Amino acid sequence: MTLLTFAYLIAGLVLLAGGAEALVRGSSRLATRLGLPPLITGLTVAALAASAANTAISIQAVVSGSGDIAVGNVIGSNIANILLIVGLCALLAPQSVSRPLVHLHVPVMIATGALAFMLARNGSISQLEGALLLSLLLPYTLFLRAGTGEEMLAVRREIATTQVGEIQPKAGGKATPLLLICLGLGLLALGSDLLVAGAVALARALGLSELIVGLTVIAVGTSLPGLASSVLAVCRGERELAVGNAVGSCTLNLLLALGAGAAASSDGLSISPNALAFDLPVMLGVFAACLPVFFSGYRINRWEGLLLLCYYGAYGLYLVMFSAGLSQTRLLGHAMTWYVLPLTVISLFVIFLRAWRRQR
Numbered sequence: 292m293t294l295l296t297f298a299y300l301i302a303g304l305v306l307l308a309g310g311a312e313a314l315v316r317g318s319s320r321l322a323t324r325l326g327l328p329p330l331i332t333g334l335t336v337a338a339l340a341a342s343a344a345n346t347a348i349s350i351q352a353v354v355s356g357s358g359d360i361a362v363g364n365v366i367g368s369n370i371a372n373i374l375l376i377v378g379l380c381a382l383l384a385p386q387s388v389s390r391p392l393v394h395l396h397v398p399v400m401i402a403t404g405a406l407a408f409m410l411a412r413n414g415s416i417s418q419l420e421g422a423l424l425l426s427l428l429l430p431y432t433l434f435l436r437a438g439t440g441e442e443m444l445a446v447r448r449e450i451a452t453t454q455v456g457e458i459q460p461k462a463g464g465k466a467t468p469l470l471l472i473c474l475g476l477g478l479l480a481l482g483s484d485l486l487v488a489g490a491v492a493l494a495r496a497l498g499l500s501e502l503i504v505g506l507t508v509i510a511v512g513t514s515l516p517g518l519a520s521s522v523l524a525v526c527r528g529e530r531e532l533a534v535g536n537a538v539g540s541c542t543l544n545l546l547l548a549l550g551a552g553a554a555a556s557s558d559g560l561s562i563s564p565n566a567l568a569f570d571l572p573v574m575l576g577v578f579a580a581c582l583p584v585f586f587s588g589y590r591i592n593r594w595e596g597l598l599l600l601c602y603y604g605a606y607g608l609y610l611v612m613f614s615a616g617l618s619q620t621r622l623l624g625h626a627m628t629w630y631v632l633p634l635t636v637i638s639l640f641v642i643f644l645r646a647w648r649r650q651r
Contacts (some may be wrong), residue, residue: 296492303486304512307344310478317471342543343475344513348482349552352505357491361552363505364513365544367601369404371514372537373540373577374603379518380525380533381596388534388585396535397585399434400542401578407545407570420559421553423568431546486512494514502563503614506570507607513615522537534591541578565613573606583640 303408345368377424380386388458410420494504517540521533553560584595 296489296496299485299489300493300512301507303482303489304515306478306482307347307486308482309473310344310347310480310482317467317475320467320471330589335553342540342547344483345544345548346551347479348487348509348513350549350555351480351483351487353552353556353560355487355491357487358552358556359488359501359563359566360487360505360509360548361560362562362566363502363570364509365504365549365552366513366566367510368548369541369544369574370577370606371510371555371603372517372540373581374599374606375511376514376518376521377537377591378533378596378599378603378607380521381591382593382600383522383525383596385593386525386534386591386596388589388591390589392535392538393477393582393585393589395434396538396542397578397581399431400581401540401575403542403545404575407549408575411567411571414564415446415561416549416553417543418554418556420446421550421555424550426548428550431542444580493571496508499614500563500565502566502570503610503637505608534585538581552562577602598602607631 313583327530345364348364352358352360377386407416407424410416410424416424490504490509491501493499493508494501517536521536524533549560584591
């Protein structure tokens with residue numbers, strides 16, 4: 292393994308972070324001029340930064356003949372979004388969760404994950420199925436607008452009561468967001484090229500599968516901008532934005548990043564047996580766990596955030612042991628299947644039952 296490999300990885304991550312930052316700043320300014328509420332900003336604009344990076348990586352990986360990196364990147368990023376980002380933010384400060392997020396957006400995230408899993412059941416996602424995922428972006432955008440009608444109405448009332456001078460954009464102000472968006476897209480394209488090249492070289496040097504590299508190195512790397520923005524939102528007191536960012540990123544990753552990766556491949560996007568048997572079910576389980584956790588008092592407490600982080604640590608440990616071919620991997624897999632998962636189901640059921648009784 293040479294220094295050039297690390298240079299490619301670091302340069303790719305830096306360019307992706309810069310491109311995502313420029314893209315989200317430009318998009319946020321446009322969203323502000325449209326009067327979008329914080330939840331919508333988190334579900335779309337803030338989530339767009341991470342999803343755009345993942346989409347660029349997926350397309351570049353498919354073009355380079357490394358489809359496993361594209362699949363591992365999407366699955367690993369989604370798992371990190373919930374377990375790592377939401378868990379860390381909740382550990383820093385209890386996170387508030389809005390009712391539209393629990394009642395509408397989380398079920399849509401779960402349904403999108405189930406659809407992706409059903410499409411991948413035969414071992415691949417065809418080009419036509421990728422186009423299907425991409426076609427759902429428009430209904431999803433319309434759903435976001437309709438599903439938060441009350442919040443949009445409240446924002447419009449606030450704008451109506453604000454002095455005209457306070458909401459008038461400066462002359463020529465529309466050019467700056469467009470320039471930032473174009474700059475962000477350019478940096479994302481260059482960064483994804485370097486990162487995929489470095490990831491392939493790293494996998495070959497260490498004897499790892501490209502799926503493992505996508506699930507770990509690239510997934511965590513592309514999640515860092517989302518993690519930083521979510522932690523910053525928590526420090527600023529915008530706790531709803533952090534959770535909305537994670538949920539929106541997961542849905543967009545499946546529709547945009549996975550869909551674009553499959554659509555860019557003439558032979559479809561191959562799904563490895565390991566991803567189909569373990570990683571995809573883990574992602575669906577993480578999605579499903581959001582409902583009772585988020586629904587319990589419409590907040591995520593610190594102990595729940597610590598629990599999410601512990602699960603992410605267990606998942607990472609399993610990947611490390613699996614890639615090393617250790618015999619304990621089977622033991623850890625049985626422990627997660629027969630101990631961790633049942634205990635989690637029971638705990639989540641108790642949380643859900645208590646929350647349901649509290650709502651009555």
